[in-house]
Every structure is written in structure tokens, then in C-alpha cells.
Amino acid sequence: MNSFSVRPKAAELIRRCAAVAVAAAVSIALTNCQTTSPTEATGSLAMASPAQGEADWRRSAEAWGDRYRANPSDPEAAMYYAQSLRGNGQRSQAVAVLEQASIHNPKHMGVLGAYGRALADVGNFKQALDVLNRAHTPDQPDWRILSVQGAVLDQMGRHEEAQRYYGTALRIVPDEPSVLSNLGLSYALSKDLVRAEATLRRAATQPRVDPRVRQNLALVVGLQGRFSEAENIAQADLPSDEAVANVAYLRQMLAQQNGWKVPGPPGKPPARAQGS
Numbered sequence: 622m623n624s625f626s627v628r629p630k631a632a633e634l635i636r637r638c639a640a641v642a643v644a645a646a647v648s649i650a651l652t653n654c655q656t657t658s659p660t661e662a663t664g665s666l667a668m669a670s671p672a673q674g675e676a677d678w679r680r681s682a683e684a685w686g687d688r689y690r691a692n693p694s695d696p697e698a699a700m701y702y703a704q705s706l707r708g709n710g711q712r713s714q715a716v717a718v719l720e721q722a723s724i725h726n727p728k729h730m731g732v733l734g735a736y737g738r739a740l741a742d743v744g745n746f747k748q749a750l751d752v753l754n755r756a757h758t759p760d761q762p763d764w765r766i767l768s769v770q771g772a773v774l775d776q777m778g779r780h781e782e783a784q785r786y787y788g789t790a791l792r793i794v795p796d797e798p799s800v801l802s803n804l805g806l807s808y809a810l811s812k813d814l815v816r817a818e819a820t821l822r823r824a825a826t827q828p829r830v831d832p833r834v835r836q837n838l839a840l841v842v843g844l845q846g847r848f849s850e851a852e853n854i855a856q857a858d859l860p861s862d863e864a865v866a867n868v869a870y871l872r873q874m875l876a877q878q879n880g881w882k883v884p885g886p887p888g889k890p891p892a893r894a895q896g897s
Contacts, residue, residue: 678708689718694725696732703735712742723752730756734766741769746777764790768800771807780811798827802834809841817841832858839864843871 682705689698699722703715719736726732737753740746753770757763771786787804791797801824808817821838824830835857843851848868855864 675709678705681705682709682711693721696722696726696729699725700731700735703739707739707742712739715739716743716745730763734763734769737766737773738769741773741776746773749773762789762793764793764797764800767793768803771800772803775803775807775810780807783807784811796823796827798824798830798834801827802831802837805841806837809844814841814845818845836867839868840871843868844875846875848872 682702685698685702685705689695689702692698699718703718703722706712706715706718716736716739719732719739722732723729723736733752733756737749737756740749740752750770750773753766753773757766767786767790771783771790774780774783774786784804784807787800787807790800791804794800801820805817805821805824808814808820818838818841821834821841824834825838835854836859839851839855842854848871851871852864852868855867859867
């Protein structure tokens with residue numbers, strides 16, 4: 622299968638998107654509460670605005686912090702408090718809260734899932750995987766956690782392993798757009814933009830699709846030099862000026878790398894992607 626050569630800056634851009642897959646992962650912390658959408662497991666070039674503003678997160682942190690301090694062993698209080706801390710950007714403090722909660726509740730799957738996600742947020746990927754492995758069982762796998770595990774593995778550069786986790790998740794929830802989007806980004810990190818685009822297009826056609834899925838698709842299309850098409854895709858969810866600005870940034874980044882090189886036939890130099 623043909624693949625595109627992912628230059629360092631482009632790879633870092635995709636890696637940032639995959640990081641969002643960890644940082645904005647599905648609400649495994651609150652497994653019994655529909656506080657977020659499953660599609661929050663997707664990253665994108667143009668990240669969606671948070672559902673809550675800074676003032677909302679501060680108020681939430683104060684309220685849940687009072688309840689947590691009154692009873693640090695309360696798993697619900699710990700998870701909501703940690704979620705609020707993360708919303709405020711206090712990621713290390715969220716890790717500390719969930720570490721204590723996991724000590725008090727060593728078999729609570731929701732706490733373990735939230736703790737693993739928080740560890741990934743601060744870059745402790747190996748420990749995050751260890752914790753996430755305990756957040757579900759082989760006989761009762763949680764597709765959400767499988768997807769987060771895949772995102773963590775992608776951050777560690779273990780893309781083939783990550784793709785196996787996404788594949789297992791998709792056997793549980795076929796065509797789940799959040800998992801497909803993460804898989805598409807994983808293919809992009811693996812330097813296979815053809816498969817990345819096909820997977821993201823499949824994700825974008827699903828019901829309940831998060832707008833960030835289309836932004837991921839716009840990113841991968843743009844990385845192949847098809848900038849006008851990328852703008853059209855991005856404009857489905859973003860104001861026109863934002864979509865143009867995103868693609869202009871991508872175009873500039875690729876121009877600084879002397880264009881996006883596409884492998885050509887044997888014996889011929891690589892062709893420059895159209896529009897670069």
C-alpha cells in the first residue's frame with residue numbers, strides 16, 4: 622500500500638491531535654453519568670471549545686472540592702473534583718486526587734479509568750497503561766477504555782499496538798465514530814495517509830458524529846496537499862475564516878518543509894503534492 626512520508630513538523634501536528642484523544646477522552650471517569658459524549662475521544666486540529674467556561678470549572682471545583690475534603694474516600698466526589706481540576710488546567714492535582722481515590726477504591730472501575738486518563742494527561746503513559754489495564758477485564762472489555770489505551774499507545778509511538786486496541790473496540794461497537802477517528806489519526810502517525818483518510822471519511826459518515834472528526838479529516842486531506850478540499854471540509858463546522866486560517870497554517874508548515882513528498886513510480890523522483 623502506498624504511504625506518504627510524514628515530515629517531523631507534520632508528524633508533531635498529528636501527534637498533538639492524538640494527544641487530544643487522551644486529554645479529552647470519553648468520560649470513563651464517570652461511567653454511570655452521561656456528562657460527556659463518547660465522541661470526546663477524538664482530537665482535532667481545531668479543538669472544539671470546552672463545554673464549560675473557566676468560571677464554571679472554578680465553581681465546580683469549589684463545590685466538589687468541599688465534598689471531596691469532607692470524605693476523600695467518596696469515589697464520585699473524587700472523580701467529579703478531578704474532572705473540575707482538569708477543566709481548570711490543574712492536571713497534576715487531578716492526578717493526586719485520583720491516586721488517593723484509587724487507594725481507597727482499588728477495584729472501582731470508574732476511578733481507575735479516570736486515574737489512567739489523568740496520568741496520560743500529564744504524560745505518564747506507561748503508568749497510565751498499567752492503571753487502564755485494571756479498569757476493565759478481558760471478559761467484560763470497555764470499548765471506551767480500549768480506545769483510550771490505543772490513544773496512549775499512539776502517544777508512545779506504538780502505533781501497531783494502538784491499532785489493535787482500536788480494532789478490538791470496533792468489534793464491540795462497529796463504526797463508532799470516536800474510535801474510527803482515533804484509528805484514522807493512528808494511521809496518519811504510521812505514515813499511511815491513504816488509509817487514514819479512508820478511515821476518517823468512514824467516521825464522518827456515521828450518525829452522532831462529533832464535528833472534530835471532520836476537522837481530523839480536513840487535517841489529513843490538507844496534509845496531502847489538497848488544501849481547497851480541506852477548507853471545504855473544515856467549513857462544515859467552523860466559521861469560514863477559521864477554516865481558512867487552519868488550512869493556511871497547515872500550508873505554511875508544509876511549505877517550510879519544502880512541500881509534502883508523495884512517492885512516485887520507481888526510477889522517478891517523488892512528485893510534489895498538488896497545491897504545495
